Amino acid sequence: MIEARALRKVFRVPEKDPGLVGSLRSIVRRRTRDVVAVDGIDLTVAAGERIGFLGPNGAGKTTTLKMLTGLLHPTAGSCQVAGYRPQDRAPDFLRAVTLVMGQKQQLMWDLPATETFLLNRALFDLDRAEWTRTVEELVALLELGPFLNRPVRTLSLGERMRCELAAALLHRPRVLFLDEPTIGLDVEIQATVRRFVRAWNEKHGATVVLTSHDMNDVTALADRIVIIDLGVLRFDGSINELQLRFGTGRRIVVRGDGQALAGLEFTPDGSGGWQRTVLASAVNPVLQEVLRRLPSADVTVADPPLEEVLTRAFGEARQQRSAG
Amino acid sequence: MVQVATALLRASLTLAMQYRSDFLIDMLTGVLRTLAAVAPIALVFSQRETILGWTAPEVTLVAGLYFLMQAALAGLVEPNLGEIVEAVRSGSLDFVLLKPADAQVLVSMRRVDPAHLWDLLAAVLLLGWSISAMEPPSLADVGAAAVLLCSGLAAMYGIWLLAICTSFYFVRVDNLRFLLWSITDAGRWPLQVFARWIQLVLVVVIPVAVITTFPALALRGTWSPSLLATGVAVGIAFLVGSRWAWRASLAFYTSASS
Amino acid sequence: MTAIARALPDLFRVGFAGIVAYRAEMTIWILTATLPLIMLALWNAVAAEGPVAGFDQVEIARYFAATLLVRQLTSVWLVWEMNYEIRSGRLSQKLLKPMHPLIQYAVEMIVSVPFRSVILTPLLAALLLWRPELWKTPAPTAVALFVVSLALAWSINFLVQAVFASFSFWVDKTDGLFGVWFAAWSLLSGYIAPLDTFPDWARQILVLLPFHGMLGLPVEILGSFIAPGDALPQVGLQVFWVVVLATVLAVLWRAGIRRYGAFGA
Numbered sequence A: 001m002i003e004a005r006a007l008r009k010v011f012r013v014p015e016k017d018p019g020l021v022g023s024l025r026s027i028v029r030r031r032t033r034d035v036v037a038v039d040g041i042d043l044t045v046a047a048g049e050r051i052g053f054l055g056p057n058g059a060g061k062t063t064t065l066k067m068l069t070g071l072l073h074p075t076a077g078s079c080q081v082a083g084y085r086p087q088d089r090a091p092d093f094l095r096a097v098t099l100v101m102g103q104k105q106q107l108m109w110d111l112p113a114t115e116t117f118l119l120n121r122a123l124f125d126l127d128r129a130e131w132t133r134t135v136e137e138l139v140a141l142l143e144l145g146p147f148l149n150r151p152v153r154t155l156s157l158g159e160r161m162r163c164e165l166a167a168a169l170l171h172r173p174r175v176l177f178l179d180e181p182t183i184g185l186d187v188e189i190q191a192t193v194r195r196f197v198r199a200w201n202e203k204h205g206a207t208v209v210l211t212s213h214d215m216n217d218v219t220a221l222a223d224r225i226v227i228i229d230l231g232v233l234r235f236d237g238s239i240n241e242l243q244l245r246f247g248t249g250r251r252i253v254v255r256g257d258g259q260a261l262a263g264l265e266f267t268p269d270g271s272g273g274w275q276r277t278v279l280a281s282a283v284n285p286v287l288q289e290v291l292r293r294l295p296s297a298d299v300t301v302a303d304p305p306l307e308e309v310l311t312r313a314f315g316e317a318r319q320q321r322s323a324g
Numbered sequence B: 001m002v003q004v005a006t007a008l009l010r011a012s013l014t015l016a017m018q019y020r021s022d023f024l025i026d027m028l029t030g031v032l033r034t035l036a037a038v039a040p041i042a043l044v045f046s047q048r049e050t051i052l053g054w055t056a057p058e059v060t061l062v063a064g065l066y067f068l069m070q071a072a073l074a075g076l077v078e079p080n081l082g083e084i085v086e087a088v089r090s091g092s093l094d095f096v097l098l099k100p101a102d103a104q105v106l107v108s109m110r111r112v113d114p115a116h117l118w119d120l121l122a123a124v125l126l127l128g129w130s131i132s133a134m135e136p137p138s139l140a141d142v143g144a145a146a147v148l149l150c151s152g153l154a155a156m157y158g159i160w161l162l163a164i165c166t167s168f169y170f171v172r173v174d175n176l177r178f179l180l181w182s183i184t185d186a187g188r189w190p191l192q193v194f195a196r197w198i199q200l201v202l203v204v205v206i207p208v209a210v211i212t213t214f215p216a217l218a219l220r221g222t223w224s225p226s227l228l229a230t231g232v233a234v235g236i237a238f239l240v241g242s243r244w245a246w247r248a249s250l251a252f253y254t255s256a257s258s
Numbered sequence C: 001m002t003a004i005a006r007a008l009p010d011l012f013r014v015g016f017a018g019i020v021a022y023r024a025e026m027t028i029w030i031l032t033a034t035l036p037l038i039m040l041a042l043w044n045a046v047a048a049e050g051p052v053a054g055f056d057q058v059e060i061a062r063y064f065a066a067t068l069l070v071r072q073l074t075s076v077w078l079v080w081e082m083n084y085e086i087r088s089g090r091l092s093q094k095l096l097k098p099m100h101p102l103i104q105y106a107v108e109m110i111v112s113v114p115f116r117s118v119i120l121t122p123l124l125a126a127l128l129l130w131r132p133e134l135w136k137t138p139a140p141t142a143v144a145l146f147v148v149s150l151a152l153a154w155s156i157n158f159l160v161q162a163v164f165a166s167f168s169f170w171v172d173k174t175d176g177l178f179g180v181w182f183a184a185w186s187l188l189s190g191y192i193a194p195l196d197t198f199p200d201w202a203r204q205i206l207v208l209l210p211f212h213g214m215l216g217l218p219v220e221i222l223g224s225f226i227a228p229g230d231a232l233p234q235v236g237l238q239v240f241w242v243v244v245l246a247t248v249l250a251v252l253w254r255a256g257i258r259r260y261g262a263f264g265a
Helices: A019-028 A061-068 A091-096 A113-124 A128-142 A157-169 A187-204 A215-221 A239-246 A280-293 A306-323 B002-016 B020-047 B056-090 B093-097 B103-109 B114-133 B139-169 B176-188 B196-205 B208-220 B225-256 C002-021 C023-031 C035-049 C057-074 C078-088 C091-095 C101-110 C112-130 C140-169 C174-188 C200-206 C210-214 C216-222 C228-259
Strands: A002-015 A031-045 A050-054 A076-081 A097-101 A175-179 A207-211 A224-229 A232-237 A249-255 A274-279 A298-302
Touching (some): A002 A061, A050 A061, A050 A187, A050 A215, A061 A175, A097 A157, A113 A157, A113 C002, A128 A187, A187 A207, A207 A215, A224 A239, A232 A239, A239 A306, A249 A280, A274 A280, B056 B139, B056 B176, B056 B208, B139 B176, B139 B208, B176 B196, B176 C035, B196 B225, C002 C023, C002 C112, C078 C174, C091 C101, C101 C140, C140 C174, C140 C210, C210 C228, C216 C228
Parallel strands (some): A050 A224
Antiparallel strands (some): A002 A031, A002 A076
16 A cells, blocks of 8 residues: 655755854855755555554654655655555545644634535545535544534634544545644543544554554554654564564562662652563562562563653664764 | 844844845845835826925925835834734733833834835935925924924834734734725825825824825925924824823733733 | 536635635725725826826726726735745645645635625725716626626736745745735736826836736726727737746646645644
8 A cells, every 4th residue: 555665855954154144144155954854765554554653753754754645755766655656646646545734734723624524525526425424424433523513713622633533534545644643632532533543444444654652642553663763764563573672671560668679779650659670581580589578569560661662762773873 | 222222133134134035035125116106106297297286306205204104114113013913812922021121112122124124225215316306495394304203203103002902902903004004005195185084084093194294394394383283292192192002901911811 | 627616616615604704804904905095096186187198087086996896806815825835834735635726725715706895895885976977887898898807817816926926935035026026016007007197108018018917907998998899909918918827837836846845734
């Protein structure tokens, strides 16, 4: 469904020296700097897959998404989505994809969401009966009923985001690009959005490419994780593989008397318990000591949080980059 | 105070020159706007020697004064007062209010729009030509003109501030300023051209005539003490009235926001 | 093509709903076009002592009343809207739809015409009640030609603004560039003075330029200042300019889209 080969995007940015003299100089002679946002990416996504596209800020996630939806022209390399070249912006291509950006919205601000739905019906030339069915399905799944007829500017962020998702899916695209869809939403709404995306993918077989900073998005939705940093892919595999590769330890959490754990290098975990990350090989000895001191303590051993794993993955990538 | 002003000017100039194409375009726009203002005068006077007693240099004088007003308002006053609307909307006005200096001064001086330096240049050129082509004004004439010019500037500043104050209450109608501009456009021409009721509006309600026609009347030698008094009175009224409105609006703002 | 035709009724409906939501701002914008009235006062004063370039006081008043009307009905704000959307990245939302963004913009702009007509009607009615001699019934052919010429004038205005707005793909301050054009237009289109007041040699050149077709020509047809027969070749010139501008726009758009950085969105 999605194929990218050696995809590259370079931006030309004007540059000048600070201060008044610099400004004067820049009028006469313009200097520019090349910023490589995406530096040769190879990516293949099969139809129906759900992938999490992760990376620190400025890694090139959004730039890649914009190239895959035809908004940006690649500087080099090629990509194909749903059998089309995105930058040709063929109408049938645009009917096959959708891009939802967390903070930038397509809903018309002063009118109710229903007006944008109607607008999109016209723009995508959707059959009226089918469109009505899709609207009903979306309204039910996203629980839009109560506020559908109020101007969008009067809605809360969570209500707006759900309407935004609905507007983006009216034309039943085969590929969903979601750029930070849960950012700024409260926990309940985040869960609703995740449930919805999952349900939609399972029901309609739509391919989902999701970028996010939120680990819960990733764990709830992504079967496969692609990590990008400094414009290059660093990792492409399942969450388990990610853990194996970058997670070097396991996390022991103990609920019990902290005093008894003195000298064992446990630190408060912020929710009343005590935690320590140790190398996998060291788990047993530590565990034994803990249970010896606190035989009835509540002890769990878990993989380190995804957050930590990813930070390590990003960090290693940057180290490699400066070394190599 | 001078240091603050120089620093502000430098910052604004740097900002404006950040894109060299902008700089050149501003220059071209300035030149063309001047031409577009002078051409109708040429057209009118190709058909007539005088209009309601006004000669070509005298009408050009009015136009030159209009450019002067435009340079001051659009270059100095508007960039700052325009930001107030945004600051009110976004709440960033609070930062200004926290500073020790008078909020009105700070807000009025923060930004300078150098694009309108061309308006100033145009004003100087037009004023220079027209005065040289007229009968030389007497010292009293020049004095009266200077007083009326200052009154006029004060009055225009005042009406602009009043317009901005409305944005404290009605945040959405910031395009009221454009309405103001389009009405002041009438100031390019001698007041006598318009019907009596419009003349009244242009002196008392939107006092553009005080800064364009009145000083021209002075330099032309056709002024009277009552004209001088009217001009000064209007200037003072608007200055005082707008200051009061500003304080009232500020009080409203601080009590209304959380 | 047919897909666009099918979409239009809904697009117009939604677009008009959007205008109505902004009726306060729109009304103020309409009121800012006071220049024809100021010019009316000026030229009326000039014509007090005798006709100016063949216009007596009634005729000059009719000219500027017609200018007010035509100006409103051909007015678009595309250059600011499109400039803003390119620079803020909001253009991306239009680019993701399978209808060309320029058509989406055209609909947004056209729906303001009925609204403006509604606001203008009481104004013009008042004007005619105050000075009934202003009215001069145009011949039926003139009315038909006026409608055609008006539509073409709107199109030229739209295309010109689209061309200037598309400079935003390359340059930052296109408002300034358009300001240059607008200053030239106000002088050379007949907006601030009928073209007949220009010297003959100047007038002959000016009729050939696009400015005249953007305002002056429809005004002259409506006010019966030019016979339909004489106006016809000039309407043909309007068509010529539409074609030229559309071609230029197509080239600029294609090149510009490649450079579009989608920043901010």
